[in-house]
Amino acid sequence: MTPVLALERVSCTFLSRDDPSERYTAVSDTTLVIGEGEFVSVVGPTGCGKTTLLNVAAGLLKPSTGTVRLEFRGMAREEAFARGEEWLARVGLAGFGKRYPHQLSGGMRKRVALAQMFILNPQILLMDEPFSALDIQTRQLMENGLLELWSVDRKSVVFITHDLEEAISLADRVVVLSAGPASHPIGDYAIDLPRPRDVADIRLAPRFIEIHAKIWRAMKEEVLKGYVQQQRQ
Structure with missing residues (x-):
């Protein structure tokens, strides 16, 4: 499969907001390759660097280390x-x-x-929690609308979300990030659910429930870590 986007050993380090003499690593040594036509969801705890990675992919943020390959056209x-x-x-x-x-x-x-x-x-769509502010009914309508539009010409998609059910119901792959600081991928899961999909119906499928349980087992500890870190801030 031809890569449309490749992040190779990317790290992003910033000056601390509380103490400029200290540095904070948001993302550490992260490699992520998106193939042509792939729909990839990225999930992880709040504050784990999902948006940072998306900004790096879009060219809005230069990584501290590592390389990014992404093609654009006019x-x-x-x-x-x-x-x-x-x-x-x-x-x-x-x-x-x-x-x-x-x-x-x-x-x-x-x-x-x-x-x-x-x-x-574009060859690739970079989406950062586009439906998070919507009520559940409207969100599912928009998710189905996205899948319908995507099915027309199968652009590559990187879809950032904190909602594991949304991630699974939309994607071909789900990448799970660890809690920060120094967040990095801890799992990459193939989603072998049939297409076309209705996002409400697919969540009732036994295979969906199996996949959700498997990924949640990997995510749960990281979500708890992220919650504790948020409480300390």
């Missing part, structure tokens, strides 16, 4: 406009292209955000 204005009309129609918003954000409901704005990612036609 798009002509005319092509972008045509794709905009096409993808707005696909998310059920045909004719809304000239509306301002304040003229759209919260759910409509989320659908526009999904369409926007596919309009740009």
Whole structure:
């Protein structure tokens, strides 16, 4: 499988906010390879460096050590406009292209955000907890919408979430990060659930329950560590 994104032995170290003379390592010696067309969820305790890794992948943050390989491409204005009309129609918003954000409901704005990612036609989508603020019913509708759009041309996806059920129901692989500081992957799990999927229905499948139990056993101690660290801050 051709890698679209490769993080190789990446570490990110920052000056401590409390004491500038001290340094804090958010992510340590992390390798993550995303293949062409793969949907990979990344989960871990609060504050474990999930967003830091995503910012490194996007080129928004330079790692302290390690390397990042990611390809970008541009798009002509005319092509972008045509794709905009096409993808707005696909998310059920045909004719809304000239509306301002304040003229759209919260759910409509989320659908526009999904369409926007596919309009740009990137090789990889980097998503940081995009549905975390939604109620469970709306979230599941958006998750199914994402899977439907993704199935059209199977872009690679890195999906950050704190919700293990969401991670499993969407992904081909789930990568689990340890608690920080110096967070790093502690597990990489193949999700052998059939596609296409309905995220509500798949969570009732016996195989889903088995996978969830297996990953949660690996995550539980790290989540408790993360909780203790949050209480100390």
